Amino acid sequence: MAVFTPVSLDDLETWITQFPLGKAIAVRGISSGIENSNFFLTTERGEYVLTLFEKLSFEQLPFYLNLMRHLAERGVLVPAPVANGRGEILHSLHGKPASIVTRLQGSSQMNPQPVHCAAVGAMLARMHLAAEDFPMQQPNLRGLAWWHETVPVVLPYIPDEAKALLRAEIHTQEAFAASHVYHQLPRGPIHADLFRNNVMFDGERLTGFFDFYFAGCDTWLFDVAVTVNDWCIDLDSGRLDPARLRAMLASYHAVRPFTEAEKAGWRTMLQAAALRFWLSRLYDFYLPREAEMLTPHDPTHFERILRERINHPAPALF
Numbered sequence: 001m002a003v004f005t006p007v008s009l010d011d012l013e014t015w016i017t018q019f020p021l022g023k024a025i026a027v028r029g030i031s032s033g034i035e036n037s038n039f040f041l042t043t044e045r046g047e048y049v050l051t052l053f054e055k056l057s058f059e060q061l062p063f064y065l066n067l068m069r070h071l072a073e074r075g076v077l078v079p080a081p082v083a084n085g086r087g088e089i090l091h092s093l094h095g096k097p098a099s100i101v102t103r104l105q106g107s108s109q110m111n112p113q114p115v116h117c118a119a120v121g122a123m124l125a126r127m128h129l130a131a132e133d134f135p136m137q138q139p140n141l142r143g144l145a146w147w148h149e150t151v152p153v154v155l156p157y158i159p160d161e162a163k164a165l166l167r168a169e170i171h172t173q174e175a176f177a178a179s180h181v182y183h184q185l186p187r188g189p190i191h192a193d194l195f196r197n198n199v200m201f202d203g204e205r206l207t208g209f210f211d212f213y214f215a216g217c218d219t220w221l222f223d224v225a226v227t228v229n230d231w232c233i234d235l236d237s238g239r240l241d242p243a244r245l246r247a248m249l250a251s252y253h254a255v256r257p258f259t260e261a262e263k264a265g266w267r268t269m270l271q272a273a274a275l276r277f278w279l280s281r282l283y284d285f286y287l288p289r290e291a292e293m294l295t296p297h298d299p300t301h302f303e304r305i306l307r308e309r310i311n312h313p314a315p316a317l318f
């Protein structure tokens with residue numbers, strides 16, 4: 001359903017010859033994405049994913065694709081972009097920007113156990129360290145500046161209680177962002193959307209992180225908080241699950257120990273990560289883009305998580 005631009009084997013016959021992949025044998029649309037047209041591509045050399053980018057432009061894509069290449073070259077499990085004979089990883093197909101990346105094995109683990117959370121925590125820390133010397137810069141486009149801009153846009157649509165919470169939280173976050181603690185937080189390229197549906201597992205073995213199209217430079221702690229808020233909670237109440245939380249944080253900390261500033265900022269950062277997705281979901285819910293095809297995600301899920309993080313503060317970081 002969510003293949004916006006169809007691609008056939010005939011379309012690929014000549015196009016594929018620029019890559020060291022042999023002939024294209026099969027191409028099959030993937031229905032689950034909502035942003036791009038994605039295809040499983042089988043060639044004489046193996047299994048790949050072909051993406052035609054429906055919204056991101058030729059100017060925006062190099063940051064994401066080069067970051068994936070940088071990480072893959074350093075052994076972080078992410079899809080590796082395939083370069084053509086000229087070394088290029090960003091291409092054009094049917095007038096759209098396009099890429100081919102390696103296909104990750106397995107499927108998403110939507111009911112994670114501590115063992116899965118531990119694997120994600122360790123790989124996330126490895127990813128942060130491996131991206132430290134990535135030379136390109138792009139801010140997190142869903143960071144504080146975007147929150148500031150979006151709060152007044154969604155406020156008129158939401159009930160009074162939610163309005164009060166949203167106003168109070170944006171103040172908290174603006175004060176936090178101006179604080180000494182915040183400025184000491186280690187930063188670098190982050191994934192920024194590492195939900196369960198953006199990680200593949202083969203049983204208990206993590207096979208990769210994908211969907212880097214919200215990546216940007218921001219605090220590492222924000223990435224940890226976003227990930228915790230999706231992987232380590234009871235989905236109905238939003239409450240943190242102590243066993244999964246411990247597993248994820250301990251394995252992250254074992255690879256890249258948390259700093260004193262991170263310990264001081266942890267609870268506020270969990271709130272920031274909840275605010276980020278509450279806001280984007282409110283925006284998509286009340287101001288859907290034209291021809292939006294899928295049911296928007298439920299914003300109240302992240303409102304609940306935010307209230308939980310405020311009313312029942314998380315245990316201290318390691």
Ligand SMILES: Nc1ncnc2c1ncn2[C@@H]1O[C@H](COP(=O)(O)OP(=O)(O)OP(=O)(O)O)[C@@H](O)[C@H]1O
Nearest residue numbers: 030032033034035036038049079102103104210211
């Ligand atoms: N490298 C990959 N290896 C294996 N499967 C992949 C890979 N990339 C994407 N997929 C599959 O394609 C689906 C859609 O991909 P992705 O989430 O990147 O799309 P999207 O259009 O950005 O959608 P959304 O924003 O909804 O997540 C994934 O759920 C996954 O099943």
Ligand SMILES: N[C@@H](CCO)C(=O)O
Nearest residue numbers: 193195277280281297
């Ligand atoms: N992970 C986001 C969707 C964008 O990838 C959410 O659940 O709201």
